[in-house]
Amino acid sequence: MGTKFTGRLDSIQLHYKIWMSDAREQGILGDGKWQMLKLIEEKGSLKAACDELGYTYRRTWGNLRKIEQFFGFPLLEKHRGGSDGGNTVLTAEGKRLVKAFDTFHASVDSVIQEGFEQFIADLK
Amino acid sequence: MGTKFTGRLDSIQLHYKIWMSDAREQGILGDGKWQMLKLIEEKGSLKAACDELGYTYRRTWGNLRKIEQFFGFPLLEKHRGGSDGGNTVLTAEGKRLVKAFDTFHASVDSVIQEGFEQFIADLK
DNA sequence: TCACGATATGTTTAATTTTGCATATCGAAA
């Protein structure tokens, strides 16, 4: 009641982003990189994952290097050469990281969605 | 157990950001603008709020215009002139918006924090 | 009616990201 947010509210989209950084505020791992790791695992290829997500190989490669430098150990096992040119798979550590982030996300997704719906309701 | 994320995990900082946009993916209202609205309300001045948050007046002014254009009605009541130069306060709609966002945030903050702690625990 | 300080807004510059381009490396398979 009261304020008429009518007509506009239904076109509002919610977004949120979770990420982690080191003490110097440098972004380490967030939704984008997490998604990329998952897709690399699925596709078995860095290039294929980039193509699908529409990121440039150059950029992604740089991002992945940052993550690995931060954690101090490889999340990816990269192979060059071969008739297929090479491939990339997650290491055991990489899989564990992705899995933990999956769990984290799952635990907040529903709460965020519910909170957003309540937010909209509050404005009506 | 297993993976040794030791030594680095304690320096990881969690960040998250919630925002809303229109259908064209243009950012409308998010944590930064929400904080700005709250501070304007508190200070009664756009300039004072910018100074405190370290944003330029120009940038903030542009942001606020975007928000109002999207919602279609004023969130702020601005006054120019007078010995004090002018002042800005939230309209009733503006207050309601801020309050709804406050509630929204409060409902997700704790869940995010808990989820993050579990994430770290999962990696150990 | 003059001065003052905040709001209003165009223009321009600087900083930051992202993209694009080029080129090298690698190694299994043909």
Add this chain to the structure above:
DNA sequence: TTTCGATATGCAAAATTAAACATATCGTGA
């Protein structure tokens, strides 16, 4: 041993964003 396609990486170009700069407007109180 030649080929092929993915990984590796520097560097320049382009695009996006933010900061700076410059003025104009406004209206109350002195």
